[in-house]
Amino acid sequence: MARPFQNIRLFSTASVLENVMVGARVRQSTSWWHALLSLPSYWKEEREVRDKAMFLLEAVGLQKLAGEESGGLPYGAQRRLEIARALATDPSFLLLDEPAAGMNPNETQELMGFVKDIRSRFDLTVLLIEHDMKVVMGICEHIWVLDYGVTIAEGRPEEIQSNPRVIEAYLGEEFIQDA
Numbered sequence: 503m504a505r506p507f508q509n510i511r512l513f514s515t516a517s518v519l520e521n522v523m524v525g526a527r528v529r530q531s532t533s534w535w536h537a538l539l540s541l542p543s544y545w546k547e548e549r550e551v552r553d554k555a556m557f558l559l560e561a562v563g564l565q566k567l568a569g570e571e572s573g574g575l576p577y578g579a580q581r582r583l584e585i586a587r588a589l590a591t592d593p594s595f596l597l598l599d600e601p602a603a604g605m606n607p608n609e610t611q612e613l614m615g616f617v618k619d620i621r622s623r624f625d626l627t628v629l630l631i632e633h634d635m636k637v638v639m640g641i642c643e644h645i646w647v648l649d650y651g652v653t654i655a656e657g658r659p660e661e662i663q664s665n666p667r668v669i670e671a672y673l674g675e676e677f678i679q680d681a
Contacts (some may be wrong), residue, residue, distance in 0.1 A: 512580060512587075514573025518564055521572050521583055522555035525590030558586040561623060562616065578609035582616060589624060596620075599631045614640045635672075639663065647671070 512521050559565040562582040567575065572583055581601060588596060598617065602610045614637055621628050632638050638645060639659045647655040647662060649671040655662055662668055 512572040512583060515571055517569050518559065518572050518575070518583055519552070519555055519568040522558050522586050522590050523551050525587035526551045526554050555586075555590060558589050561589070561620065562586045576609075578605055578612060581605070581609075581613065585616075585620065589620065593626065595627045595629065597629045597631075600633065601630070602632060602634045602637045610634065610637060613637070617641050 513524065516524075556565060556568065559568055562585060564579060564583060564586065567579070572580065575583065585596075585598075585601075601617070602613055605613060617628060617630075618641060620626065628641075630638065630641060639662075642659060645655075645657065645659060645662045646653055647665070647668050649667075654667045654671055655665045657665070
């Protein structure tokens with residue numbers, strides 16, 4: 503399982519490439535001793551990590567920015583970079599907690615397409631925690647709705663949109679009476 507943070511936590515003075523390489527290094531078998539002694543096994547693994555990071559940057563559309571400092575990226579690109587770093591750990595399960603928080607409508611649209619793309623491209627299960635219903639309905643194939651920690655509905659997006667309990671919990675009883 504991997505997860506980027508709701509509040510972006512990049513190494514702002516490190517390059518975009520270096521930020522992704524950090525994620526890939528959690529699976530490295532060589533240590534700093536290998537690097538200190540400049541052993542061939544370290545350099546082989548370092549090339550593999552760099553290649554993997556570049557592949558992931560291409561997957562998230564940031565390959566042209568590989569050498570740039572991550573702190574100077576626009577917000578949406580920083581969010582994609584965090585997801586690339588999470589993908590570098592080779593997860594089968596990706597937890598996205600409020601990925602659209604702080605994004606403008608264009609960035610949100612890009613994010614929705616991006617999440618659907620990486621889900622299929624990397625054969626991932628994605629658990630999305632999100633309050634923006636357009637994002638939820640646009641990304642999710644199956645939805646669980648909670649109200650004060652209790653599941654009140656479960657199903658496909660079209661079932662959830664018309665569920666009276668969901669409407670009442672999130673839009674209010676008066677919305678149902680007016681409809």
